[in-house]
Amino acid sequence: MHYLVVILPLWLLYLLLTGNGEVSNLIVGLVLAVGAAALLRPLPRPIIWRRVPGALLAAVQYVGVLLWDLARSGIQVTRIVLSPKLSIEPGVVAIPSGCASELATALSAHAITVTPGEMVVEIDADGVMYTHCLRVDAAAEYVARAQTMRRDLLQRIFV
Amino acid sequence: MEAILTAVLYGSLLLHIGMIAVTMWRVWRGENVIDRLIGADLLSTFTLAILVLIALISQQSIYIDVALGLVALGFVGTIALSKYLADEQMF
Amino acid sequence: MTTFLQIVAIVAVIAGTFFSLVGVVGYVRLPDVYTRLHATGKVGVFGGVLLLAAAVSGTSLSIGKGLVLIALLLIIGPVTSHAIASAAYRVGIPMVGQRNDLQRDGALAGQRLAGEQGQVQDG
Numbered sequence: 001m002h003y004l005v006v007i008l009p010l011w012l013l014y015l016l017l018t019g020n021g022e023v024s025n026l027i028v029g030l031v032l033a034v035g036a037a038a039l040l041r042p043l044p045r046p047i048i049w050r051r052v053p054g055a056l057l058a059a060v061q062y063v064g065v066l067l068w069d070l071a072r073s074g075i076q077v078t079r080i081v082l083s084p085k086l087s088i089e090p091g092v093v094a095i096p097s098g099c100a101s102e103l104a105t106a107l108s109a110h111a112i113t114v115t116p117g118e119m120v121v122e123i124d125a126d127g128v129m130y131t132h133c134l135r136v137d138a139a140a141e142y143v144a145r146a147q148t149m150r151r152d153l154l155q156r157i158f159v
Numbered sequence: 160m161e162a163i164l165t166a167v168l169y170g171s172l173l174l175h176i177g178m179i180a181v182t183m184w185r186v187w188r189g190e191n192v193i194d195r196l197i198g199a200d201l202l203s204t205f206t207l208a209i210l211v212l213i214a215l216i217s218q219q220s221i222y223i224d225v226a227l228g229l230v231a232l233g234f235v236g237t238i239a240l241s242k243y244l245a246d247e248q249m250f
Numbered sequence: 251m252t253t254f255l256q257i258v259a260i261v262a263v264i265a266g267t268f269f270s271l272v273g274v275v276g277y278v279r280l281p282d283v284y285t286r287l288h289a290t291g292k293v294g295v296f297g298g299v300l301l302l303a304a305a306v307s308g309t310s311l312s313i314g315k316g317l318v319l320i321a322l323l324l325i326i327g328p329v330t331s332h333a334i335a336s337a338a339y340r341v342g343i344p345m346v347g348q349r350n351d352l353q354r355d356g357a358l359a360g361q362r363l364a365g366e367q368g369q370v371q372d373g
Contacts, residue, residue, distance in 0.1 A: 093349070
């Protein structure tokens with residue numbers, strides 16, 4: 001059953017790239033996806049079907065929060081760069097991720113880095129993310145607060 | 160509306176060419192090696208943008224395929240170069 | 251409907267070009283490597299994605315490829331800037347700014363590089 005988690009996205013990717021809904025193309029895509037999944041051998045992970053709707057809802061909420069952060073901090077960085085005084089005070093802040101799994105830590109590092117103005121430079125073994133910010137004092141507590149919310153969402157996604 | 164879209168696309172293309180010129184100047188006169196690496200990565204992103212603009216102007220989707228391959232190759236190149244600079248070995 | 255989609259495409263092209271321009275201005279103006287990465291990361295994430303959104307909405311070009319390319323850009327943009335920042339820190343590029351928790355907590359990679367240099371000197 002855990003093969004399904006790999007096969008379905010690969011099939012969808014093939015169909016999006018070819019953009020062709022004929023039956024023969026569907027079958028070729030399915031064969032290729034099954035072959036790739038057989039080569040990849042994903043680790044067995046139990047799927048708890050009762051939790052799946054909640055996890056999907058949390059994923060949608062996660063993407064929404066990410067897009068909102070993106071727009072908000074994009075405008076903020078634009079204002080910083082275009083202002084004639086260039087009022088920045090860069091610095092590095094340590095933010096503990098608090099996530100148990102490594103995948104969740106990597107996803108939170110991705111979410112922090114994709115918003116302009118914050119960027120993860122290093123992650124140590126305990127999952128502490130050293131984040132470089134354009135404005136340290138303003139960003140430090142905001143990033144820490146956003147990280148706790150993100151951690152709760154990620155825990156709901158990865159059950 | 161069609162005319163405005165075409166005008167905006169050509170203007171954007173001109174601006175992108177200008178930005179590529181500025182970035183190449185910065186890569187030429189870079190402060191250090193990481194600065195030049197950032198500029199090279201920026202150049203690959205601008206090439207993607209120009210390919211998308213050409214696809215929009217000429218209404219041919221083949222340029223989007225080219226952009227897809229170019230993004231993948233530029234990504235692998237930047238990661239390999241930065242890993243080489245950090246660890247002084249490729250693998 | 252077509253007119254509405256074309257207006258969306260025009261707005262997306264203008265906004266994408268504006269964000270790319272801001273990225274280049276930041277790349278020229280900002281003081282050190284780490285702050286420049288903030289600006290150039292924006293070119294890929296905003297400029298490229300908005301231009302592709304215009305290509306998806308405004309024309310009848312391949313929608314699937316555009317969506318895959320948007321997802322790819324959103325994934326690889328942060329990965330590239332993190333890789334370059336990590337490389338810059340390991341190479342030892344100086345950083346502007348007072349607060350630096352990375353140095354306070356015992357720089358991970360800096361220590362490792364110093365150790366390797368020590369071994370070379372011993373040998």
